[in-house]
Amino acid sequence: MYKKILIVDDEVNMRMLLKEALEEFEEKGVELLIVENGSDAIESVRAEKPDLVILDAMMPGVNGFDVCSTIRNELAMKDVYILMLSADGQEINKQKSKNVGSDGFMTKPFDPDEIVEKVAQILKMEI
Amino acid sequence: MKEKKYIKRSIRWKLISTMIGLIIGLLLTLSYIHVSTEKKNLARELSTLTTLMRENLVDRGKMLSDNLARLTENGIASFNLSNVTEIITKSVNEDRELSYAILMDFSRKAYIHTSMQELQQEELVDEAAYYAASQITATINEYNKDGNTFLEFVVQIYTGTNPWGVLRLGFSLDPLNQEIANMKNDLLDESRKIVVWGIIISIIFISVGGIIVYIISSRLSEPLISLTESVRGLSSENFSFSEEIVVKSEDEVGVLASAFIEMSKRLKWSYKELEDYSRTLEQKVGERTLELRDANSKLQEQDKMRTDFLSTVSHEIRTPLALVLGFVRIINMKLEKVVFPLVDVDVDKTNKAVSQIKKNIGIIKLEGDRLTDLIDDILDISKMEAKKVDWHMENLSVSNIIGRALEVTNSFSEMYKLEIVEDIEDGLPEVVGDSDKLKQVVINLISNAVKFTEEGPVICKARKINSEVMISVIDKGVGVDGADQEKIFEKFSQVKNGLKDKVKGTGLGLAICKEIVEHHGGRIWVESEYGKGSNFTFALPCA
Ligand SMILES: Nc1ncnc2c1ncn2[C@@H]1O[C@H](COP(=O)(O)OP(=O)(O)OP(=O)(O)O)[C@@H](O)[C@H]1O
Ligand SMILES: [Mg+2]
Numbered sequence: 001m002y003k004k005i006l007i008v009d010d011e012v013n014m015r016m017l018l019k020e021a022l023e024e025f026e027e028k029g030v031e032l033l034i035v036e037n038g039s040d041a042i043e044s045v046r047a048e049k050p051d052l053v054i055l056d057a058m059m060p061g062v063n064g065f066d067v068c069s070t071i072r073n074e075l076a077m078k079d080v081y082i083l084m085l086s087a088d089g090q091e092i093n094k095q096k097s098k099n100v101g102s103d104g105f106m107t108k109p110f111d112p113d114e115i116v117e118k119v120a121q122i123l124k125m126e127i
Numbered sequence: 128m129k130e131k132k133y134i135k136r137s138i139r140w141k142l143i144s145t146m147i148g149l150i151i152g153l154l155l156t157l158s159y160i161h162v163s164t165e166k167k168n169l170a171r172e173l174s175t176l177t178t179l180m181r182e183n184l185v186d187r188g189k190m191l192s193d194n195l196a197r198l199t200e201n202g203i204a205s206f207n208l209s210n211v212t213e214i215i216t217k218s219v220n221e222d223r224e225l226s227y228a229i230l231m232d233f234s235r236k237a238y239i240h241t242s243m244q245e246l247q248q249e250e251l252v253d254e255a256a257y258y259a260a261s262q263i264t265a266t267i268n269e270y271n272k273d274g275n276t277f278l279e280f281v282v283q284i285y286t287g288t289n290p291w292g293v294l295r296l297g298f299s300l301d302p303l304n305q306e307i308a309n310m311k312n313d314l315l316d317e318s319r320k321i322v323v324w325g326i327i328i329s330i331i332f333i334s335v336g337g338i339i340v341y342i343i344s345s346r347l348s349e350p351l352i353s354l355t356e357s358v359r360g361l362s363s364e365n366f367s368f369s370e371e372i373v374v375k376s377e378d379e380v381g382v383l384a385s386a387f388i389e390m391s392k393r394l395k396w397s398y399k400e401l402e403d404y405s406r407t408l409e410q411k412v413g414e415r416t417l418e419l420r421d422a423n424s425k426l427q428e429q430d431k432m433r434t435d436f437l438s439t440v441s442h443e444i445r446t447p448l449a450l451v452l453g454f455v456r457i458i459n460m461k462l463e464k465v466v467f468p469l470v471d472v473d474v475d476k477t478n479k480a481v482s483q484i485k486k487n488i489g490i491i492k493l494e495g496d497r498l499t500d501l502i503d504d505i506l507d508i509s510k511m512e513a514k515k516v517d518w519h520m521e522n523l524s525v526s527n528i529i530g531r532a533l534e535v536t537n538s539f540s541e542m543y544k545l546e547i548v549e550d551i552e553d554g555l556p557e558v559v560g561d562s563d564k565l566k567q568v569v570i571n572l573i574s575n576a577v578k579f580t581e582e583g584p585v586i587c588k589a590r591k592i593n594s595e596v597m598i599s600v601i602d603k604g605v606g607v608d609g610a611d612q613e614k615i616f617e618k619f620s621q622v623k624n625g626l627k628d629k630v631k632g633t634g635l636g637l638a639i640c641k642e643i644v645e646h647h648g649g650r651i652w653v654e655s656e657y658g659k660g661s662n663f664t665f666a667l668p669c670a
Contacts, residue, residue: 011446017453058442087445089503090510091517091563109449109499112456 003123004050006033008041008067009085010059018054021112022119024127038062042070050080052122054115057086057097065100072101081122085110139352142344143337150336151329158325165321169314177307184224184278184298185267191218191225192265192280192296199230199284199294212239226277226299230284232292235260242297255279259293269300276300350380354387361391433513441506448502452495459488497631504635508618511642516564518646522557522670523565525589525596531562532569533587536577540585543577550588558596558667564643565667568651571636572600572663578632579624579661580604595649595666603660612653616641640665 005025007018015034026032033048035041039062045053053071057064064084071077082102086093089107097105104118120127195215202211215228219241227242235256240246255270259281268279280296462484472478510516533547540547558565569587576585583603590597605624607615614620621634637651644651644665655661 011450013450014446017450017457020457021453087442087449089441091519108445109452109495112453112460 002029002031003052003125004031004033004048005119005123006035006041006044006048006050006053008035008038008053008059008064009056010036011056012036014056017112018115021115024116025119025123025125028125030123030125038064038067041067042075045071045077045080046075049077052081052083052119054083054085054119055102057084057093058088065096068097068102069100083118083122139341139344139348142348143340146340146344147333147337150333150340154325154329154332158322158329161325162318162322166318169318173307173310173314176310180303180306184303188267188278188280188296188298189265191222192282192294195228195296196282196284196294200286203284203286203291208238215239216241224298224302225296226275227295227297229256229259229295229297230292231256231260231295233260233290238292255295259295262293263290276304347380350384354380354384357387357391361394430513433509437506437509437513437515441502444502445499448495448499452492452499455488455491455495459492462488501633501635504633504639508635508639508642511639511646516646518561518564520559520561523560523562524557525555525598525667526551528562528565529569529587529589529598532566532573535566535570536573539574540577543580545577545580545582546584547573547577548584548586550586552590555589555591555596556669558647559670560647560667561643565647568640568643568665569598569600571640572665575636575663576600576602576604576661591669592666594669596669597664597666599662599664601660601662606657606659606661607653607655608657609655612655615653616651 003025005022007015007022009015009018015036019032019034022030022032033044033050035044038059041053041055042062044050045067053067055064055067064086068082068084071080071082081104083104083106084097084102085106085108086097087108094105106115106118116127119125195218198214199211202208202214211230215230216239219225219228228239229237229241229251230239231237231251235251237246237249237251240251253272255268255272255277258268258270259279262281263283265283266281268281270277270279276299278298278300280298282294282296284291284294467481470477470481472481507516529549529551533549536547573585573587580602581604586599586601588599588601590599607622607624611622615622615634616637617634618638619634620638621632641651644667647667649665649667651663651665653661653663
């Protein structure tokens with residue numbers, strides 16, 4: 001069974017950056033799912049049941065926090081790892097993301113190597 | 128109200144009572160003088176009357192006694208004593224005042240005794256008889272007998288030339304005394320009447336005088352009373368009183384009243400002005416309050432906008448920055464892993480290009496990081512100034528804070544090849560604060576020390592002094608000129624120093640430190656000598 005990573009970001013270049021950074025995992029058979037808004041993300045999580053969701057916090061419409069709490073509460077998916085990314089690193093944001101049930105929080109800008117390391121850790125894979 | 132009445136009374140009654148007192152006194156003295164002179168007059172009159180009456184009686188008595196004595200002598204000479212007795216008895220009966228007549232010889236044998244007939248032909252032994260018998264000339268004897276006063280006329284009776292005896296005519300003084308007493312009574316009545324009339328006249332005078340005095344005193348005191356009431360009114364900001372004052376007289380009270388009216392008019396006018404002024408003031412205050420409220424809500428709006436702006440800016444700048452830095456790393460990675468292995472490093476030009484690309488990428492990364500730091504600092508200080516920072520205050524160990532800060536700074540102190548020495552006093556008390564923020568203060572101070580020092584260790588010292596914990600970062604670097612020591616804690620302030628290449632910053636580090644320390648109720652300052660080094664210290668109150 002292949003692992004699945006869902007990348008959610010409204011910014012096209014950010015989606016591309018994350019996709020390129022995680023290319024190595026793709027080469028190793030991990031499936032990269034990429035969506036550009038909150039409601040699509042919820043749909044995708046429901047349909048594909050990914051192992052990891054890399055979720056942008058600030059998006060127009062349904063934002064990252066909403067998506068996170070929907071996954072935890074309405075979809076009742078406790079196992080999926082949710083890693084939130086936010087440009088706003090204020091303590092209050094970190095707290096908010098914890099409250100809606102995320103497992104990790106990273107501030108932009110981030111070092112792609114860090115993300116790679118973190119993802120490898122979560123998926124228990126060696127790069 | 129009571130007080131007002133009191134005042135009315137006091138003024139009017141003072142006047143009335145003095146006036147009436149004066150009138151009564153005057154009348155009393157006048158009537159006393161009058162009565163006493165009248166009394167004296169009456170008494171004098173009485174005494175003259177009494178003597179007159181007495182003289183009259185004496186004259187009458189003398190005449191009668193002389194007549195009767197001649198008659199008796201004639202009677203004795205003609206031995207017709209019965210006729211004499213008849214005449215004498217008749218005289219006694221006719222004269223109301225003549226109470227008795229006695230004819231006796233010198234041996235006091237009574238021949239005629241009108242009052243006691245039984246004593247006729249008897250020898251009289253009473254004192255008056257002895258007295259009469261002993262007289263040789265006509266005399267008047269006054270004596271008392273059985274409570275009655277008698278005036279006895281004693282006339283000698285002669286037979287021829289020989290004294291024979293005496294005729295005694297006794298006039299009772301009682302009717303006279305009675306009359307005198309009556310007169311006295313009449314006089315007393317008279318004087319009593321005078322006194323009564325005096326009293327009546329006094330009363331009439333007093334009442335008429337009182338009424339006149341009342342009217343006059345009212346006239347006098349009324350303007351005073353209304354003045355008093357107006358003054359009272361003034362003190363309770365009632366100006367209508369003064370309009371009721373009518374100046375009737377031209378005396379001092381009148382002058383006072385018109386002066387008062389003038390004054391209260393002015394007072395009313397200035398009070399009105401004051402009222403107007405305070406009304407406009409109130410209005411103005413109201414307007415200002417509205418404006419302030421407006422401004423305040425605008426400020427709140429701006430505050431919200433500022434917060435929104437901050438998060439927008441941080442998002443809008445960080446996202447592209449994240450992309451730039453992210454792609455630089457990916458490019459770097461791809462170059463390292465895919466491209467550079469294929470490059471023929473033997474060719475000089477290619478080799479040079481490869482090493483330059485590596486360097487350039489390094490610079491892009493470094494500057495990108497600096498930009499990120501700058502944005503973080505700007506956001507931090509803006510938030511602190513806007514009081515939008517969530518402080519997590521707790522009891523903290525100072526050495527712990529320093530330890531965690533050194534973990535961060537060690538990497539770049541190694542880069543600058545500088546040693547950092549810890550000098551922390553044992554058993555430091557805890558402080559209350561936000562550990563991340565305090566750690567940031569220590570990091571900023573140490574990074575400055577490292578940045579502005581060429582050689583020698585940087586010392587991080589902590590001591591308890593009085594009720595404060597003092598944390599100092601001491602270096603042997605370029606130092607800060609005295610004039611700049613205040614300025615460097617301001618935002619974006621960087622001062623000139625010898626180092627040129629090494630220094631890269633924005634001048635926000637110390638401003639952030641100051642904000643954080645002051646939020647903890649502490650203070651931060653620098654002691655430095657230009658060219659010799661600096662000692663940056665911040666003090667926090669012990670928990
Ligand atoms: N230890 C020091 N020795 C000498 N000068 C110093 C020291 N620390 C600060 N300064 C002076 O104070 C100025 C302000 O320091 P501050 O930390 O606020 O800004 P910065 O270090 O220039 O930039 P950054 O915002 O990156 O910290 C510095 O530019 C420097 O001129
Ligand atoms: Mg600094």
